[in-house]
Amino acid sequence: MFVKGDRADRAQAVSLRREAAVAPHLPAAAPRLLWQLEAGGWLLTGWEAAAARHADYGAPHNLFLTRRAMQRVQDVLVPPEATVLSAVEQWGPYADEGAGELFDGPVLLHTVWAPGDVLLAGRQVHVVDWAWPTRGAGWIALYLSALRLMEAGHTAASAVEWALKVPSWRDGDATAIRAFGAAVARERQRIATRAAVRGSCMRPSRPPSYASTWRFTLERRDAGGSAIGTCQ
Numbered sequence: 001m002f003v004k005g006d007r008a009d010r011a012q013a014v015s016l017r018r019e020a021a022v023a024p025h026l027p028a029a030a031p032r033l034l035w036q037l038e039a040g041g042w043l044l045t046g047w048e049a050a051a052a053r054h055a056d057y058g059a060p061h062n063l064f065l066t067r068r069a070m071q072r073v074q075d076v077l078v079p080p081e082a083t084v085l086s087a088v089e090q091w092g093p094y095a096d097e098g099a100g101e102l103f104d105g106p107v108l109l110h111t112v113w114a115p116g117d118v119l120l121a122g123r124q125v126h127v128v129d130w131a132w133p134t135r136g137a138g139w140i141a142l143y144l145s146a147l148r149l150m151e152a153g154h155t156a157a158s159a160v161e162w163a164l165k166v167p168s169w170r171d172g173d174a175t176a177i178r179a180f181g182a183a184v185a186r187e188r189q190r191i192a193t194r195a196a197v198r199g200s201c202m203r204p205s206r207p208p209s210y211a212s213t214w215r216f217t218l219e220r221r222d223a224g225g226s227a228i229g230t231c232q
């Protein structure tokens with residue numbers, strides 16, 4: 001069993017509550033929630049433990065397994081009874097006027113895809129950390145995970161090549177994806193600026209520049225340029 005907990009009165013406990021609330025709706029790749037309790041000022045959640053290691057986004061076979069898991073996870077839609085934030089609410093405020101509606105969709109999205117959230121045991125993939133579940137278009141998860149690949153050292157071109165094999169991305173509306181790129185770049189700029197103001201240790205320049213580079217790649221692709229190998 002794997003136990004996650006936090007002081008019940010800390011702001012971060014909210015994400016633990018969100019994760020527990022969405023647990024009944026999660027795809028098969030996610031460990032099951034076994035129990036949750038609040039006692040002595042603590043909030044604890046007990047999950048099936050995955051005996052696995054973190055994905056390495058630099059390793060081709062890990063990338064293959066991650067993408068296959070992502071594709072399966074994308075089959076899960078948000079049931080009507082689940083209350084999760086929508087992508088329109090989350091990224092709409094950063095989008096160009098009226099463009100936020102383009103992020104709408106029925107898929108239950110994992111919006112983090114950090115390598116530590118993708119646990120590999122042989123060919124089996126466990127996807128943990130559903131603290132930011134979001135309802136939206138399937139390609140959003142691809143976009144966000146491609147940014148993770150770039151953080152792991154991939155070029156934008158190689159991240160595009162990886163993402164293009166997933167139908168939701170390949171067939172996604174290019175206008176919507178471009179609008180999302182603009183929104184994410186703004187969101188990350190805002191987060192980085194706030195972090196810099198607070199004097200936090202987050203590297204302020206990196207997240208916005210990844211988002212901008214990726215957006216640049218998409219624009220090349222829309223303009224008829226090759227998405228592969230020419231944009232960095």
Ligand SMILES: Nc1ncnc2c1ncn2[C@@H]1O[C@H](COP(=O)(O)OP(=O)(O)O)[C@@H](O)[C@H]1O
Pocket residue numbers: 002031047048049050051052116117128129130131
């Ligand atoms: N069910 C689980 N089984 C095994 N290890 C887990 C499980 N859930 C989380 N972990 C481990 O704990 C780490 C942190 O958990 P996570 O849910 O990603 O929270 P956060 O990233 O917010 O700290 C993961 O990267 C993983 O190594």
Ligand SMILES: [Mg+2]
Pocket residue numbers: 114116117128129
């Ligand atoms: Mg995590």
